[in-house]
Amino acid sequence: MLLTVQGVDAYCYTGGKPFDAALPTVVFLHGAQNDHSVWALQSRYFAHHGFGVLAVDLPGHGRSKGAAKASVEELAAWLLELLDAAGVAQAALFGHSMGSLIALETSHQAPQRVRQLGLLGSTYPMKVSDTLLETSRSDEQAAIDMVNIWSHSSIAQKPSFPGPGFYAMGGAMRLKQRISQINPAQVFYTDFFACNAYANGEAAAKAVRCPTLFIFGLRDMMTPPRSTKLLTSSIAHGKVVQVDAGHELMAEQPDAVLDALVGFARA
Template sequence: MELTVRGHQTFCYTGGKPFDAAKPTVVFVHGVLNDHSVWILQTRYFAHHGWNVLAPDLPGHCRSRGEPPRSVEEAADFVVALLDAAGLQKAALVGHSFGSLTAMEAAARAPEKVSQLAMVGTAYPMRVSAALLENSLNDPMKAIEMDNVFSHSMLAPPPSALGPGTWIYGASRALKKRVLASNKEVNVFHRGFVACDSYRGGEEAMARVQCPVLFVLGARDAMTPPKAAASLQAKARDGRTVVVQGGHQMMNEAPDEVLFALKDFLR
């Protein structure tokens, strides 16, 4: 599905089902150097069980045009504009990593539009190591290899994610290289990491969120370890937490656990 958001073409994956404004909607927001495909299992489940699904490629990423967001705040403004472009009065937001901060900031800026907020693999502050920041700018291929090591806790996923025998590192490397190459003008890898590292409004944003909040955290997450979400958990008015047995890319490493947590929360 393609929508025009703030004057630019935006691609949204719908899980293989046509968009129906009469159904409840869940919006999935990806993280740095990812695209809509990281949510493949979760989006298809919801799309085939009574929900609209919108999983956009963020601006300037892959099939979406526009300027890649320079900050969490810019990305949040895009999400709010996406809801308007789709004609949605209200939707649930699910975000991973940078996308989790984006979804939270959107829920803080437009609380009347957000029914539920799920933050997957989140942390605040979401610091990025100096080595990753430097290499994402000057040696992106090296940074991709570093990010792969930090983001994964296993070599092959369970059968319900990418399919038996899939090599997680190779699949992730291919995705990141494809996303990086999709924008010839902006290094979306470095820009995304800078946006994560420089975000300072997390606790204030969570204090303004009015809907229920779910934290889905990975027990073996080296990028955003569970303890790094504590300041946001403390500010959530109606928060609950599920810890799954996976690393940062838990949508592939613990796909069923992530799906069940989202399903229980959004039902």
């Protein structure tokens, strides 16, 4: 589904069903150098089981036009405009990595618009090493290689992976390369810069009152579980679920992630 947000096209995958704003809406927010497709299993399941689904392509990513936003605050403001364009008064926001910061900041900017928060592979502060930040600007393919290795717990597929013919690391690599091909304006650097610069996370977390779910990968090297204490202590009422995966937990443990999200959304 194409919407017009800030004067340009904004794409939302609706899970294979026409979007119905009268249903409970779930918004899926991807991470750096990704698009809506990282939520393929989860978004389709929700769309076919009683929810309205908006799995967005952030500005400058996938099918959404415009420049990539340089701050989490700008991305949250964009998301609120997208909800207006879709006719959605309130939604559950499920965000992965950078997307989790966008969900968190959106709940701070407009708490009345957020019914539930699902924060996956999240941490605060979400600092990016100087080496990775500079590499993403000077040698994007090298940065893609680095992140792809660090984001997976192993090169072997997990038992819950979709099946023969699928390769998690290869798929993640090609997606990041495709984003580079679609938009050569250093999207990876812009995304990492936004994560690294975001400074409102603690205040936003302390202000959260809606039901919140954290899903962490036990072997996540990008946002390791030990780094999440500030976030989880600031949202003390949040429920924590851990899955045997790295940072790409929706791909490595799709069923476990889906089960946790569905149980949370229906609670």
